[in-house]
Each structure stands twice: as structure tokens, then as C-alpha cells.
Amino acid sequence: MLFVESQFVLLFLPLIFFLHESLRKLTSQVWFLIGASLLFYGAWNPWLLILLSGSICLNYLISLGITGGRNRLLFIAGLAMNLLPLAYFKYSGLIAQSAGLPFSAGFFGEALGSLLPLGISFFTFQQIAYLADVHTKRVLPPSFDRYALFISFFPQLIAGPIVHHAQFVPQIRPERERSTLLLVGLFLFTIGFLKKTQIADHLAAVVDPLYALETHTFTSSLKATLGYTFQLYFDFSGYSDMALGLAAIFGFRLPQNFNSPYKARSITDFWRRWHMTLSNWLRDYVYIPLGGNRHGAARTYLNLMLTMLIGGLWHGAAWTFVLWGGLHGLFLAVERLAKSAFPSISLGLLAPIVTFVIVSLLWVLFRAENFETALAVYRGFLSFDVPKFDLDLALIAAAGAICLFPNSNQFAARVETWADARKFHLDARRIATRMAVYWSVSFAAAVTLVVSFYTSRLDIPAYAIVANDDGNGSVDNKDGDFRSNFFSKRIFRYPGPKVFIVGSSFSGGMGSFEFTHDGQVFRSTSVGIGGNGFLNSLRSANAILDVPGVDTVFISASPLNFGITTTSAAFADECIRPLAGVISGLEPARLKDCEPTPLEASEFLGILMMKPSKPQYIQFQNFAYELLHAYDRKPYKFDVIDLDNPQRLQNISAELSRIASTDDPPNDLTNGADDKFAWSERQISESLRLDGEVATALRQLRERADARGVRLIAYDTPTVSNHDAPHIYPIGFHERYKRSMEVLMADVGIPYLDLSGILPWRADAMLDFIHPMPAIRKNVHEILLFEAFTDAPAIEASSEWKQ
Structure with missing residues (x-):
């Protein structure tokens, strides 16, 4: 369970807050928060509660033993007990792969990667710091319940900040700041939520496809570097803000983790502002124990390098992280050497610019999956092309501008000052009671408005063609053909086998059916987004593969869905973001694809x-x-x-x-073939190359479908693809298109059904310039089902489950 998930915001948080504020005794509140935190952690994988609970209990017992006089051996045993699970779960794959062991890609690779416990790096470091302080007699063990809450407290459990016990345990007292902290907490959580969902996630949609490229231009390298620089900051600082806000809601202050790091004037200053709790931990429990700066310059530089190498490895189990940490250590050492050799020299106004450039370039290593990917991005900067200011760069520039503003903690301090100055008072119990009633409804309404506002301004709106049909072929179109196809049909929640037809607006109006096959009751529906391009259909199908119970997925491959999109490639300015995850609630896997702006079907x-x-x-x-x-x-x-x-x-x-x-076409408009209207028709192979390696994406989709036991079928639709519609395509285009698609689909191993010629072109059968009446599209739906399930006639879905 993550902070941005609906079940956390709409259910877990208001319920836990209400129950917590209903308890009067401090001990009851402490044990309740421990239980709630374990529930929060166990929602991801209940079996890993054994690891977290066992770690808490064993560390506490060891601390008692250290206090009792059995000091050094127990402390070493405690360090080993904490580091071994971290090494096993997080670094076994790296160790085995580096050693060239044959099982590095098996159990020690994918298996452990999928089992990596959330937050293990954070609660391991917190407990090591606690044992170290008990060992050096800087602190005595608190009561077990307070120690357990210190480690398991859910706001900081999975993504930090790394909290020191001296910062947290003393706050567990009957009288805590409640009124002002509650207001500050709500403010910080909201800011963090917006930073993560509205900035970082949208930047990720720009950045992820760029890091999948094998070659880069200057523009793509610039977008990849700056985009990830801001994505990482808003993602990580957003989670930290949410953690601080949640803790404040329950009456606790957690340490600040970010302080406008991209305003830093040096790499040293950067590490005083970036992930501050990790920097402090590395300083106190690695750098200083190694000797710090107490043993001469050479030893100081060595200690800096070792500390930053460990810091890099803490972030991830890959050599790219190690190199990233080592280069930061090198820059820290160079800065220290330059400052001692030239104390009067300063970069002045250039200092923050130079620091930002260095930090941004090093983030490439942090993001890249391997050194080859990082080198490809770096090589792109050596090419020459003039960056064109498009929506992606506008988003990146806007994110950079936001970094120049005061940070969220500075705003929160003003909120707190404002509340204190006005003797602002919030009754936590009364608010808890009201939240239990109103929280879910109001938040859901706000999210709906935000999503509606956002999607209404995208090039591909979140609508499907679902026209009202009275059975006689007429259409009630007083509200237009826009009705959501994802929220109106309950097929996603149907426990039986399912069939999905994926495509553009044509597919969105193909109706819903129920039929019996091999003794099982199937439900079939269409999922279409107006103006969908072929590659966006891939994303939709890719997301639908993860719907439980999917048996068959049809994906549209008509020239309207594919050919027109590729035709406009030479004029496209940007790549379309995947919407399948937004609309259906499913997160689509990342495909290495990119498409130009497609046409919107109804317009x-x-x-x-x-x-x-x-x-x-x-x-x-x-x-x-x-x-x-x-x-x-x-x-x-x-x-x-x-x-x-x-x-x-x-x-x-x-x-x-x-x-x-x-009307007959006039003589001077020869099927779009004259000089006034040139389709710029290309061979399909050229379209594949220019439009995002469609063949590669299709193979990935087919492999994912095979792995899930889902049948994948491509089809062409009887719309403007018809041989009888020469007013759309040049003469002979469709024959060449059909041959090319048959070759393509055979190459990627996907069956291909050509339905383009099954219906004649008739004006009275058309809803508009490209869409047949819904009744005709329902017939196409039935034909597809007969092709795939020859032993079962389909019946149209009843209103009980269709609506």
C-alpha cells in the first residue's frame, strides 16, 4: 500500500485517524499505531511481516544485552543480523552476477528482485544507528512499545526519512502538539501528493520512453537528463513531504529530508540539502567512524570516497549506482582540495549553475539500467541539433521553475506561524469524526474533477463512442457520441472469462455480448478511445492483459487506426502519453514506442x-x-x-x-492523388521504423499475452478501410496495406483477420464520415466472436451487467 493509492487515501488513513483519536490513553494509542503500521506494511506482502517484526524484536533484545554489559560481541552480531537480510534480498543478484555464477539470473536475480521488502534499507539503517548509540552508551533502550513504534511507524517506514531514535522517541508523550501540527500535516501531505502525482508521474511519462532509446540526439539527451533530474526530485521529495505530513497529522515531527537541493552552490552544499537524513547517517555512522578528517588529507579523501561509494550502493544494487556514488565522492574531494588550495576563489553566480549541471549529468547514471544506456545518453550531447520547444520541454521547464520557489517546508513553516499567531485551534477528535463521514466523498469528487480537467485537454480524450441505438439503426446523438466505455460496463469485475476488443472510436461502439463456450459463460466488450492510434491501442491492450480472467484480446489494425497515424508522422510534434492505466485503473507496462499525434475520431x-x-x-x-x-x-x-x-x-x-x-468524385480530385492533396504514402516498413518500432512492441505484447495464456488477434475493421470508399484512400492503397500487414503479423506471430470488405460503403449506414451505425459495428463484434469461438452464438448483453 502506497500513499498515493486510493485505498490508502480514501480508506486506511481516515479510518486509522478516526480510531487513533478515539483512544484516550497513550499506551493504547502507541499499540494501535504499531498495529496499524504492521497492517500497512503487510498489505503489500503479509509474509514479510515476519521479517519486520522479527527484526524489531531481535534488535531490541540485542540492545538490552549490550546495555547489560555484553557489549562488543553482541554489537557485532547485531550489525551482522541487520546487514545479512539487506545483502540477501537486495544485493545477492549483483554479487552473483558480478561473480559470473550461473544462477545469477534465476533465484538470485528475478526472484529476489520481486521479493525485495519495501523499506528494508530505511529500517535497517535506523536500527544500526540505534544499536551503535546503545553500544557507545549515548542512549538507553526505551520501552519495547516505544521502540517498536519508532521502527514501524508507517509514515516513514517505506520511503523515509531515516529517523534517528533521539528525534522520535521523546515525542511519544501524552501531551503532544495537535492542533497546529494537524493543519501543517494536511498541508504537507497535499503538497507531497500533488508533487508525486501531478509532476513526477507526468515527467516519468516523458522520461521513461527516452531511456529506452538506443541512440540519442542532443534534444532527446537533454529531455532525458533534465526530465529525470526533476522527476526524481518531485517523486522523492513528494513522498518525503507526504511522510512528514502524515506524521504531523498524528502529532509527530519527522526531520526534513530536502531543502531546495537544486539551489546548491557546490556538491558539498548539495549533500547538505539532498536526502539530508541519509547524508547525516553516512556522516555519523560511516565517515566519522572511518576517521573523518582527523588523519590527514589523503585519509580524508579516502574516507569521503568510501562513504559515497556506500551511499551509492545503498540506493540500488547495480554498478551504475556505485559509479554514481564514487563520482560524487570524487567531486567532494576535488572541492575540498580546491577550497584549501584556493580559498579566495569563488564561482559567484555561476556556482549554482555549475553544480546543477554536474548533478544532472550524474543523475543519468542513477537512472540508466546499465552503462550502455548511460553512454548513449551522454553521446547524444555530442550530436548537434537545435532543440525544438514542445510540450515535453515545456513540462520540464515548468518543473524547473517550481524548483526555484520556496520549498514545501518553508511554506509549511509559514502555515505553522500563521496558525500559532491566530491561536488557530482544531479539535482533532471532532475532525476525525467528520473525516470518517466526508473524507472519502470529498476527496473522490476532487480527484474526479482533476482527472476530468486533465484528460479533457489531452490530444486523446478519455471517451469512447457508445451511441444510443433504438434498434432501428437511428442514433440519439443529442449529447454527442461521448460516453465513457470504461466506467459503464462491469466486465472488469466479472469473475468469469472475458473477451476485449481494443481499438479506436470504432471499437468503442461495438457493444457488449454474453455467450457460452465449452460450458463457460463469456462476456465480451469493446474498449476504444476516440482518435486512438495503433500504438496507443498497443498500450491499451497491454494494460488489459493484466485484467484477471482475460481469455482473448482483439486489437484493431485498420489503416484509420494505423495508416493515417503514420501518414501524419512527418508533421508530429510530440509523443502520446499512455492513457490505458489512467482510464481503466491499470498501470500499463512500458513499451518501447512512440507515436505522432493521431486524429480525434469524432472531430x-x-x-x-x-x-x-x-x-x-x-x-x-x-x-x-x-x-x-x-x-x-x-x-x-x-x-x-x-x-x-x-x-x-x-x-x-x-x-x-x-x-x-x-456524389461522384469530380475529375479534379482523383482520389487524393493530385498535387493539392498528397497522402505522402509510405511503405509500411518505413512507417514501422519512423513510428516507434511497432514490430518490437507487437512482439512484446504477444510475449506478454502468451505468458498469461491470453489469445491475441489483430483485425481490420470495415470502416474507411473499405474497397468501396475510394474518397478516403488513393487507388490501390488498401491492397498494398493488407499485404504489408499480413507480412508484419506473420512475422510477430499474431493471427490477422481482414474484415475490411465484409460491408459495402453506404451513406445511410454511416454515423459520420468514418463511423458506421452502432448496429453495424455490433455485427462486426459478433463476426469477430464467431471467428474466435465458432461453436457459440453471441447474445447481446443484458442491461443488468452492461450498465
């Missing part, structure tokens, strides 16, 4: 003419204008059209549909 040609400034729309705008002009139809006055009105846009595309379907 199609209409919106293209309304947005002539976008270069990727120019050729389509020209075509639509020439088409209307050829039939002596004047274009609409698009400057007065509401862009958010689906009905108006439907009218435009329906008008174009009637024009193109009922």
Missing part, C-alpha cells in the same frame, strides 16, 4: 479545418477544403464554432460523409 476533418495553425493537420485541412469546394459547398464559418460541442462537430463530419458518399 476528424471538421476540427482539422478549425485548427489550421497545427502543421500536422495541414494536408487534411487542404483535402477537406478542396472536397467542399469541388462540390460547390462553402465551408462553415469555423471561427464561431464551439470546439467543445460534439453535436456541431458531428454535423460537420456527417455533412462531409453525405457529400463524399452520394
